[in-house]
Amino acid sequence: MLKIKNLTKIYEGGVLALDNVSFEVPKGQFLAIIGLSGSGKSTLLRCINRLIEPTSGEIYWNDINITAASDDELRTIRRKIGMVFQHFNLVHRSSVLTNVLSGRLGYVNPAMSIFNRFPKSDIENAYKQLERVGIADKAHSRADELSGGQQQRVGIARAMIQNPEIILADEPVASLDPVLAHSIMQYLEKINQEDGVTVLCSLHFLDLVHRYADRVVALNEGKLMFEGPPDEIDDAKFKDIYGKDAERVG
Amino acid sequence: MKNKKPNFMRSLGLGLGILAALVIYAYGFQVTKVNLAETKSERRQTQLVRILRALAKPEIFAYERDEFTVSLPVMVPCPESGFTPPEPDKSGPYLVMTPACADPRERVIIEGFNFDPFSTGPINFMPADSDVSLQLGTMKVDQNGYFQAEIRLSNRPNDKVQEIHAITRHNIGAPHLTRTAYDTWDKIIETVFLALLATTFGTLLAIPLSFFAARNLMKDISSTLISTSLSILFIPVGVYIGIKAAYWASVISGFLTGNPLYILASFIVLPLLIWLGVRVALPPQEHTRPPLRVRTLRTIILIGVSFAFVLTLYLISYLGLTAGGYLAGHMGSFGFLGSFLRDLSDILNMIITALVALASAGVFSSLAGRLGIVLGRTPEALIRILQTVLAVVAGALLFFLLMAILNWFYEFRNYVALHTYAAIIGGIAGLVLGLTVHPKASLPTGMVIYYGSRTIFNALRSIEPLVMAIVFVVWVGIGPFAGSMALALHTIAALGKLYSEQVESIQAGPIEAVQATGANRLQTIVYGVVPQIVPPYISFTMYRWDINVRMSTIIGFAGGGGIGFLLQQNINLLNYRAASAQMLAIAIVVASMDYLSSKMREKIV
Structure with a gap:
């Protein structure tokens, strides 16, 4: 259970990115976060693992207060929260395997990891995760030799090797074509359904939301505009979320 | 369109700008003492031509030379009975002077026959009463083995028969390397290794230090006043x-x-x-x-x-x-x-x-x-007391140590009092901080380190390696060791800055991704930062090696060893052909290193 209470983020320079946002995500849910660009979706996701420090408000995860955690505690929390990014954020010059193994950095002994030593079990696990996303043969390629869709699958493998309880996906398919988008979303769906991982996924396209999400949270200029199942987004709600001039397509 | 200035004002501004530029350049001409009259003087021009020709002929190869002297008996001045030289042997090279005898300082024509075509050499006068030879002129033999030269006889009157020598030299055998070439080879090898050592040690230290001078890595580091004070203590x-x-x-x-x-x-x-x-x-x-x-x-x-x-x-x-x-x-x-x-x-x-x-x-x-x-x-009131006490002690200690460093350089007379004042000022600063700063507020420790290391890099970088070389020569004596230490120190500062700017320009995404997995700071650097900076670091290091080779010529001027020492010596001796050989060696090394580094970058990037 993830509980977000009165979360507010004001960036330096006074931009209000999140305005008193509160909602809850039960364990095992596939939650979609929608809203226009700049509505605060990325900020919200990054506040959850504190890649961005919230200005005020609290985030509870299984009764642990993430916002109050010390640096050490935060690292222990982060290793249970996987993250998938719009631009994949792989280290281009490292091999695919190293990129996946970097998901274990929170667990392994820091001194050993500096010399690129990982336990055998982790290396086996990394191959298994790559196999699961269908690119086991690319394990020793350099990350930047892969296509966009393949890179995002490495990103998912990296998140999954963390053995996470939550996955934060920040527009994971926005840089991919529609066919690839569906295949990536299907991986996330599989992780959600087979492993029971809670998924928070920000999305642009409503058809993806309808197809994959259990529940939707909508943001507009940092404010929570809507919370509920995808079917409840009618035309009036749509205009609340995307503005008066927006037109529904498809 | 409203805020556009009127056309006239813009033209006026432009005109004034051009005028100002003219004045600036005029002043520049005066300050740099531009003197065109000198460039036109004939004496300067001959000197220039001589130097340029010497520089164009680096002294690398030389031939063994064979000297062959053709002599002609002459009388200076003419005896009253007249003088007829003996009939020369016309099967070999021989000389004829017209007239056969003359007064001292008189102009005569010397002709030569049957010489080696295109050979050159001096024409000397050999006075009868001493061993010296006085050069009268030079001969340039044409394709038929003939030359003619107009010379003025020396002022050495004597009633004995004197001689005029024409010395022809010709190369024998294959060319061989000169002494200069061997010396240059020795020194250029020394220079390359001097630069290699300086670059290696400089790089080893510059890499870790560069992370402290990278804003994107340091800006997130912050700690509370209590932690900072304890750390300092x-x-x-x-x-x-x-x-x-x-x-x-x-x-x-x-x-x-x-x-x-x-x-x-x-x-x-x-x-x-x-x-x-x-x-x-x-x-x-x-x-x-x-x-x-x-x-x-x-x-x-x-x-x-x-x-x-x-x-x-x-x-x-x-x-x-x-x-x-x-x-x-x-x-x-x-x-x-x-x-x-x-x-x-x-x-x-x-x-x-x-x-x-x-x-x-x-x-x-x-x-x-x-x-x-x-x-x-612990409870807030307790922290406030603790942080104030610790900040006072830490502040006093910090200022005391700073004063100790200053004292080391300047050897103050009343140093006890100065240290006490410094500690008191530091203590007061700590007290003010301790009373005003909120216990939970985070101080930008990282940015303090960032600005500190930047300042040190800039200060070190602005000291010429030449000056550093002088300091090290005093410490370890004249030679390449002093030079490599000076260059290593300068390399740390210069590369530290360049490296840190590379770190600042890497993609933030991968770092964010590694952090999100729960990695600590060191792991983030090893997995998120290092792979991204390998190619620029390698090319900067190679470039620095190249700079160090070129700089070591300057270092040599101050006794830092390397080829610079030789170059300076030859310039001072006006031996431009030898200096040219050394410059050529430097050019070859720099060019081949450029080629090497581009190959390496291709391989690694």
Whole structure:
């Protein structure tokens, strides 16, 4: 259970990115976060693992207060929260395997990891995760030799090797074509359904939301505009979320 | 369109701008003493031509030369009875003077026949009463073996028969390398290695330091006042303990090296102990945080392991010194390998104390910082009191140490009072901070370190390597060692800045991704930052090597060894052909290094 209470983020320079946002995500849910660009979706996701420090408000995860955690505690929390990014954020010059193994950095002994030593079990696990996303043969390629869709699958493998309880996906398919988008979303769906991982996924396209999400949270200029199942987004709600001039397509 | 200036005003502005530029350039001409009259003077022009021609002919190859003298008896002045020279042997080269005798300082024509075509050489006058030879002119033989030269006879009147010599020189055999070429080769090799050492050591230090001068890595580092104060307070404590520990390790190693059996035993036991300690204290991975008791035990084991490690380093350096000394004496022309081993061991021995002190300062400081975080959980009133007390002490200590550094340079007379004042000012600053800063507020520690290291880099970089070379020449004596130390120091500063700017320009995404997995700061650097900076670091390092080769020419001027020494000597001796050979050598080295570095970058990027 993830509980977000009165979360507010004001960036330096006074931009209000999140305005008193509160909602809850039960364990095992596939939650979609929608809203226009700049509505605060990325900020919200990054506040959850504190890649961005919230200005005020609290985030509870299984009764642990993430916002109050010390640096050490935060690292222990982060290793249970996987993250998938719009631009994949792989280290281009490292091999695919190293990129996946970097998901274990929170667990392994820091001194050993500096010399690129990982336990055998982790290396086996990394191959298994790559196999699961269908690119086991690319394990020793350099990350930047892969296509966009393949890179995002490495990103998912990296998140999954963390053995996470939550996955934060920040527009994971926005840089991919529609066919690839569906295949990536299907991986996330599989992780959600087979492993029971809670998924928070920000999305642009409503058809993806309808197809994959259990529940939707909508943001507009940092404010929570809507919370509920995808079917409840009618035309009036749509205009609340995307503005008066927006037109529904498809 | 409203805020557009009227056309007239814009033209006026432009006109004034051009006028100002003209005045600036006019002043520039005056200041740089532009003197066109000199460039037109004939004397200067002949000198220029001479130098340019010398520079165009680097003194690398020379021929063995054969000298052949053709002589002609002459009378200066003419005797009253007249003078007819003996009939020359016309089968070989011979000379004819017209007229056959003349007064001193008179102009005559010398003709030569049957000389080697196109040969050149001097025409000398050999006075009868001395051994000197006076050059009258030069001959340039045409394709038929004939030359004609108009000369003025020397003012050496004598009633005996005197001689005029025409000396032809011709090259024999294949060209050979000159003395200059050998010297240049020796020195350019010295220069390349001088630059290599300077670049290597400079780079080794610049890489870790560059991270401290990268804004994107440092801006997130912050700590509370209480942590910061504790960290500062424990730096000297750590340094002291580190020095003591290194001292005890050296004492023990001194005892162990007394007996070969002990040495053998230590080399079996110590690595085993270290290996075991690491296995026990650093488990490969953990899912939950172990209890305090276990963590304390592990810390103690790690301290023991570190001590054993330092002891091993001392033993290694002892072995290296002994073995190196032995090999240097017994390996003949490969003795330099032995000396190398000995010098490396000596360097190791010299820097162990500094390294241990530095590491121990870092460990103690970071542990104290963590203690500060724990203390930060106590009630707020208590923290306020604690942070104020600690800030006062830390401030006083910091200013005291700064004053001690200043005192070292300037040797103040009333240093006791000055140190007290400094400590009081620091204490007051700490007090003000302690009273005003909120206990939970985070101070930008990282940015302080960032600006500090930037300032040090900039200050070091602005000191010319030439000046550094002078300081090092005073310390270690004239020679390439001083030069490489000076260049290494300058390399640290210059590369530190360039590297840190590369770190600042890397993609933030991968770093964010690595952080999100729960990696700590060091892991983030190793997995998110390092792979991204490898190519620019390599190309900057190669470029720096190239700069160091070129700079070592300047360093040589101050006694820093390398080819610069030779170059300067030859310039001072006006031996431009030799100087040209050295410049050519530098150009070849720089060009080939450019080629090499581009090849390497292709391979690695």
